[in-house]
Amino acid sequence: MATRTPRTERRTDALSKERIVEAAIKILDSDGESALTFRALAARLATGSGAIYWHVADKSELLAAATDEVIARVMAGVVSGAEPRQAIRAIALGVFDAIDAHPWVGAQLFREPWRPAMLQIFEGVGGRLQALGVPQRAQFDAASALVNYILGVAGQNAANARLVPPGTDRATFLGAVAARWAQLDPSEHSFVRQAATQLREHDDREQFLAGIDMILAGIGTIR
Numbered sequence: 001m002a003t004r005t006p007r008t009e010r011r012t013d014a015l016s017k018e019r020i021v022e023a024a025i026k027i028l029d030s031d032g033e034s035a036l037t038f039r040a041l042a043a044r045l046a047t048g049s050g051a052i053y054w055h056v057a058d059k060s061e062l063l064a065a066a067t068d069e070v071i072a073r074v075m076a077g078v079v080s081g082a083e084p085r086q087a088i089r090a091i092a093l094g095v096f097d098a099i100d101a102h103p104w105v106g107a108q109l110f111r112e113p114w115r116p117a118m119l120q121i122f123e124g125v126g127g128r129l130q131a132l133g134v135p136q137r138a139q140f141d142a143a144s145a146l147v148n149y150i151l152g153v154a155g156q157n158a159a160n161a162r163l164v165p166p167g168t169d170r171a172t173f174l175g176a177v178a179a180r181w182a183q184l185d186p187s188e189h190s191f192v193r194q195a196a197t198q199l200r201e202h203d204d205r206e207q208f209l210a211g212i213d214m215i216l217a218g219i220g221t222i223r
Contacts, residue, residue, distance in 0.1 A: 015047055017055040017065070024066045028104050036062065064115050067108040071117035074098050075124055084128035085216055091124045092150045092212045096205065099154040103162060106155035122147055134219060142219045149215060153208055175200050 023044045027036050036059060038049045045052070056062045074094035078087055099106040109118050126143040134142055164173055181189070181196035 015045065015051050015055070019045065020052055020055055021062070021065050021069050024062050025069065025102070028063075028066060029102055033063070033104050033107075063104070063108050064112055064117075067105050068115060068117045070098050070102050070105050071095070071109075071120055075120050078124065084131040088125055088128045088146065088216065089209060089212055091121065091128075092146070093205065093209060095121060095150050096154040096157070096208055099151075099158050100161065103155075103158040106151060106158060109151055110155075121150070125150075129219070132220070135222060138219075138222045142222070145219075146212070146215055149211060153211065157204055157208070171200075174202075 020041065023041055024036060027040055027044065038052055038059070041052055041062075042049045056065065074097075075091070077094055078090045082090065105117075109115075109121075112118075122143060125146050126139060129139050129142050129146075178196040178200040181192050181199065184193055186193055
């Protein structure tokens, strides 16, 4: 009896850039940027690398497209017609949560700030500052301060979350850090010792939004 040569399973539905980008996001989320190769992508999509290259030139373009898609979803979730301050808070929190869920997004936004993803964030924030009546001369600086805060804090939060072993209880971990802070020399670390109690019970998202509100309060004083 003749032995049949195994055949590689192929997709029967049409391959599109959207499907490729969605598969790339799943690989990035599960295994990180280093795992995103065209070979891995081809295996996940049950196709050949050549078919992927027809839609995407290289890994750099693929990372950028995946980032654009994640941020586009965030911006689509912002309620149109919302009060400008609330819209800015919604954009900020949406980006914060997106980078927490997709840590690679933060790095990519800084890597290629001219891409649609960054422009969407900047336009979303800047447009609301215009609606708030911020003087034109101050709009660029104000938008830059907000966007840099959003991306910086979101990126640091995502990085911090991945420094601890998987399954670590947050309350227990922060409690241990707070206990070490409380034992510091008060003559050198009076503020840190005072902040130890707040560290133990603080909420990252609430603290992040408090920072947004402080920046907006400062922007509101500009005349």
